[in-house]
Amino acid sequence: MKGMRWLLPVVLLAVGCNAPVVECSDAGTTLTYAEFGQPFMAKYCVSCHGSTLAEKGVRLDTVSGIERSKGEVVDQAGTGAQMPPSESLIPTTAERAQLADWLSCGGP
Numbered sequence: 001m002k003g004m005r006w007l008l009p010v011v012l013l014a015v016g017c018n019a020p021v022v023e024c025s026d027a028g029t030t031l032t033y034a035e036f037g038q039p040f041m042a043k044y045c046v047s048c049h050g051s052t053l054a055e056k057g058v059r060l061d062t063v064s065g066i067e068r069s070k071g072e073v074v075d076q077a078g079t080g081a082q083m084p085p086s087e088s089l090i091p092t093t094a095e096r097a098q099l100a101d102w103l104s105c106g107g108p
């Protein structure tokens with residue numbers, strides 16, 4: 001690994017990632033809100049983070065709401081698994097990785 005150390009800053013510069021823990025894939029950088037963000041949030045998050053109920057003031061039914069909470073969403077539902085709460089419909093590991101990828105490398 002030692003000889004590969006130069007690679008990380010080069011990759012980060014090349015893709016302009018603002019969350020270095022996440023590796024950007026082609027899908028992460030090209031998927032649109034309509035293709036990924038909107039359906040993901042609608043399925044897993046909007047019941048508690050939408051216009052009728054906005055837990056902790058977090059809104060995930062709009063682009064501006066997602067952008068406002070982006071860092072926390074990556075931490076709590078992408079790289080971490082605090083959200084959604086355990087009694088809810090839970091995204092797969094692959095979907096969580098895709099969420100982190102999308103928000104960190106492309107996003108709405």
Ligand code: HEC
Pocket residue numbers: 041044045046047048049055056058060069072073076077083084085088
């Ligand atoms: C069943 C309801 C429910 C669902 C579904 C849900 N959340 Fe939450 N969410 C909550 C509650 C309740 C809180 C406030 C928790 C607290 O006060 O610590 C919260 C808080 C948050 C916060 C703010 C955390 C903070 O510390 O300020 C974020 C970000 C978040 N949720 C993201 C998501 C994402 C992303 C999803 C979908 C993947 C999701 N939530 C799905 C109920 C939900």
